[in-house]
Amino acid sequence: MEKERAAMDWVEMLDIFEFQRIFYRPRPELGDLGFDVTPHDSTAEIAANAPRYRRKSSTFIDGIHDVPEDQDMAPAQLYSTMSGRLFHSGRIAIVMVGLPARGKTHICVSLARYLGWLGVKTRIFHLGDYRRATVGKGGIVPEDYFFPDASPQSVILRQKILKKCREDIYAWLNHENGQVAIYDAVNPTAAGRRALAKELAKHDVQTLFIESFVDDEAILRENARNVKISSPDFAGMDPDEAAKLYLRRIDMKIPVFDTMDEKELNYIKMINAGQKFFYNNVSFGYLSHRIVFYLTNLHIKSRTTYFVRAGVTTEEDSYKADAPLSEEGMAYAARMSETLLKHREQERAALVEKGGNAVPLRPLSVWTSTRCRTVQTADYLKNKGFKVRQRSQMSQINPGVCEKMSERAIRHLYPEEVEKHELDPYHHRYPRAESYHDLAVRLEPIILELEREQSDLLIIAHESVLRVLYAYLMHCATMEIPILKFPRDEIIEIIPAAYQNEAKRVHIPGVDPKITPGSPEDISIPVPGGGSGVASGNLSPMPGTSSPAEPNVVVERPPEKVINTAAEMVADRQNDED
Numbered sequence: 001m002e003k004e005r006a007a008m009d010w011v012e013m014l015d016i017f018e019f020q021r022i023f024y025r026p027r028p029e030l031g032d033l034g035f036d037v038t039p040h041d042s043t044a045e046i047a048a049n050a051p052r053y054r055r056k057s058s059t060f061i062d063g064i065h066d067v068p069e070d071q072d073m074a075p076a077q078l079y080s081t082m083s084g085r086l087f088h089s090g091r092i093a094i095v096m097v098g099l100p101a102r103g104k105t106h107i108c109v110s111l112a113r114y115l116g117w118l119g120v121k122t123r124i125f126h127l128g129d130y131r132r133a134t135v136g137k138g139g140i141v142p143e144d145y146f147f148p149d150a151s152p153q154s155v156i157l158r159q160k161i162l163k164k165c166r167e168d169i170y171a172w173l174n175h176e177n178g179q180v181a182i183y184d185a186v187n188p189t190a191a192g193r194r195a196l197a198k199e200l201a202k203h204d205v206q207t208l209f210i211e212s213f214v215d216d217e218a219i220l221r222e223n224a225r226n227v228k229i230s231s232p233d234f235a236g237m238d239p240d241e242a243a244k245l246y247l248r249r250i251d252m253k254i255p256v257f258d259t260m261d262e263k264e265l266n267y268i269k270m271i272n273a274g275q276k277f278f279y280n281n282v283s284f285g286y287l288s289h290r291i292v293f294y295l296t297n298l299h300i301k302s303r304t305t306y307f308v309r310a311g312v313t314t315e316e317d318s319y320k321a322d323a324p325l326s327e328e329g330m331a332y333a334a335r336m337s338e339t340l341l342k343h344r345e346q347e348r349a350a351l352v353e354k355g356g357n358a359v360p361l362r363p364l365s366v367w368t369s370t371r372c373r374t375v376q377t378a379d380y381l382k383n384k385g386f387k388v389r390q391r392s393q394m395s396q397i398n399p400g401v402c403e404k405m406s407e408r409a410i411r412h413l414y415p416e417e418v419e420k421h422e423l424d425p426y427h428h429r430y431p432r433a434e435s436y437h438d439l440a441v442r443l444e445p446i447i448l449e450l451e452r453e454q455s456d457l458l459i460i461a462h463e464s465v466l467r468v469l470y471a472y473l474m475h476c477a478t479m480e481i482p483i484l485k486f487p488r489d490e491i492i493e494i495i496p497a498a499y500q501n502e503a504k505r506v507h508i509p510g511v512d513p514k515i516t517p518g519s520p521e522d523i524s525i526p527v528p529g530g531g532s533g534v535a536s537g538n539l540s541p542m543p544g545t546s547s548p549a550e551p552n553v554v555v556e557r558p559p560e561k562v563i564n565t566a567a568e569m570v571a572d573r574q575n576d577e578d
Contacts, residue, residue, distance in 0.1 A: 062500040063475035064113055065124075073427070075440045075471060075478055077119025084121050084177040089287035091173045093200050094182045097193065097211035099257055100250050101223040103273060103300035104212050106498040108182045110451070111210075114294050117440075117447070117472055120287065121178050127185040130165045146249045148256045173205060180287075188257045197265055208288060209267035210295070211260045216272045222302065268292060274299040297452040303362060305450065305473065306458045307466045307492040308336055310373040319396065319403050325376045332488065332511055337380040339508045340458065340491055363387075363455040367446075369394040374460045381458070393446050396462030400433025426478040436481055440468050447472055470494070473501055 073080065085091070094111070096104040108124055115122040134157070135141055144150045145157065165183075172178040187193055187209075197207040214220055224246055234242035260267050260280075266288075269278040277296060282288050311329025315321075325333065348361055366381050366388040368374035375390060382388045402410055411418050414430065421428045429435035434442075443465070450457065450469070459469065467484040470476070473494050476484070486492065489511040493504040 061474070062502070063477070064109055064116075064500055066475070072477055072479075074117055074119035075426075075437070075468070075476075075481065076117050076444060078441070080119070085179045086118070086120055087286045087290075089179070089285040091178070091205045092180045092287065093169065093173070093205050093207050094180060094291070095187055095193070095196060095207060095209045096182070096184045097187045097209050097260055097267075098213065099186065099188075100246070101220050102212040102214045103223060103498070104210075105184055106300045106496075107210060107212055107270070107295075107298065108184045109499060110298055110496075111291065111294065112180075112182055113472070113475060114447075114451075115180055115291075116475065118290070120180055122180040122182065123172055123178055124182045124184060125165050125169050125172075127161065127165050127183075130161045134161050134164065170203075174203070186257070190258045190260075190262055193260070193265065194262060206285075206288075207266060208282065208291065209260060209265055211267060211269045212273075212300070213259060213269055213271050214273065219273055219301075223300075268295060270295065273301055294448070294451070297448045299452070299454060301454055303454060303496065304456045305494045305496075306340060306456070307470060307486060307494070308340075308377075308458065308460055309463060309466070309486055309488045310368075310371070310377045310460055311336075311488075313373050319399055322372045324372050328512065329373065329377070332508075333377040334380050335510050336377070336491065336508050337384075339506065340381075341384075343491070343493075343506050344456070361456075364458060365389065365453060365455045366458045366460065367391050367394065368460045369396070369462065369465070371395065371462075374462075377460050378458075391446060393442055394459075394461045394465050397436065397439050397464040398432075398434040399430070401431045402433060425482040436464070436468065436478075439464060440472075443468055466492075474503065 077086075079086070094108070096108050098104045105126065112122045112124050131141065132139075141157065142151065142154045145154045147154075150158070165185075169181045169183060172181055187196070193209060197209075200207045214223075234245070260269055263280065266281040266283075267279075268282060268291075269280075271277065274296075279292065282292055311325045311332040313323040313329060314326045315323050344361055344364070364381075364386050366378045366386055368378050368388060368390055370390045370392050374394075375388075378388045401414075405413075410430075417428070417430055421430070426436045429438065446469070459466070461469075463486050466486045467481050470484060470486075470492065471481045473496075489508045491506040491508060493506055495502045495504070
């Protein structure tokens with residue numbers, strides 16, 4: 001025990017000296033860390049060429065790890081500043097604390113998603129990504145790399161990795177106007193945490209520690225089984241052997257881990273996936289309170305969100321009118337509900353077949369707007385005993401004076417508004433109308449409740465609402481949101497995961513293709529590029545077409561998983577072992 005703690009203390013002291021040296025080094029010495037850069041290179045450019053960040057891809061892939069464009073406004077951002085920093089909150093370093101399999105990566109990714117949604121410039125620094133980038137593709141770390149009494153060679157490798165990660169944190173906060181840097185690592189000892197906070201304070205960076213403490217064996221087993229052994233570190237290994245190896249790593253960390261009780265530090269301690277919270281200090285501004293409020297709504301338990309459109313109505317509808325579902329709409333509601341229930345059972349059976357426990361299905365909650373069409377679309381599930389909640393905030397975007405107007409009429413009557421809309425379809429609003437930005441701000445309470453929901457969740461809403469909620473979960477840019485399409489013959493399934501969310505599209509067989517395009521309440525307003533754009537339903541956030549090729553043939557397609565599986569994409573769920 002003493003030997004292990006002494007070894008870890010040595011590692012921590014090296015961390016302190018290295019961190020101090022890094023923070024006092026001039027920025028042109030980035031090349032000394034092994035990067036081929038000039039003094040004008042930014043960490044964003046370095047990161048874009050590293051496996052931990054992706055170039056901007058497409059809307060069917062979670063963009064939480066994309067390198068954002070500096071000029072982009074966030075979906076719910078209320079204002080901008082020259083520095084890019086908001087809420088007079090200065091620079092903040094959020095330091096994750098906790099043993100492996102405690103959900104640290106899930107927490108920091110979720111927090112980055114929410115802060116980015118508000119417009120706070122946030123970047124995650126996963127220490128595990130730096131480890132893989134340092135050893136190279138196919139490289140192997142020493143066998144004792146994760147052990148507290150590691151060899152000098154392993155300790156030197158650790159310091160090299162820490163050096164690169166912390167240099168990027170420093171450059172992000174000081175040279176790229178970053179506001180929040182999230183450092184995802186174990187950070188096991190009180191001495192190391194105090195030293196880290198002290199060094200950051202010298203450079204006017206506030207430090208907030210977030211510890212995820214879990215002593216519930218059921219949560220630990222679920223995290224290890226469902227998340228950790230799917231990491232690239234365990235690729236190709238037998239799941240049982242991978243689980244044993246991972247648990248061995250945890251056992252090696254436990255003797256030298258100090259849970260947080262440093263009275264002088266700002267920290268939040270989450271107990272057992274959000275069952276309890278402890279706060280210490282956390283009193284340095286508005287943004288820190290927003291972070292605390294968000295974390296009280298967050299949990300790390302597995303659950304799934306489904307998006308679906310409402311059925312068609314008996315008459316041409318409008319924003320003000322509230323017509324009931326037509327006969328076609330009622331049939332659609334029944335088919336959609338049956339497809340969803342069947343899909344959930346199939347996923348459970350597949351999990352059991354792969355060796356999972358024969359646990360019952362998670363409860364399913366249904367959220368609708370207060371509009372008659374969405375409420376009636378949920379009646380089939382309500383009659384089967386599922387809980388349905390009506391949410392007034394989920395009403396569709398208000399079209400204002402453009403309600404029921406054709407695109408030709410809008411272009412004729414409001415040519416200047418059309419020009420503004422084509423330049424910025426997300427923030428522009430027509431007279432007496434809402435913009436998508438207005439809708440995103442209105443939906444923030446829904447987003448927080450979505451994070452708090454522990455049951456599987458089906459959201460039945462207008463396409464404009466689905467666009468905004470989908471954009472939050474998949475981190476879409478503002479220019480992409482107004483043109484996202486949600487076909488009626490598909491259920492969009494989003495599965496929150498530690499490193500990035502995953503998406504599936506589930507085809508609804510038997511839906512008449514004639515009702516797939518064009519919602520009756522859609523707003524026929526011009527879209528960027530001129531013309532009316534693609535009819536609603538012809539494209540989905542997922543790749544490929546959505547409607548059956550033959551209009552008169554009922555086609556049943558298997559669920560399609562559409563996550564990024566490129567070789568250079570590191571979907572790491574093992575980051576918190578370093």
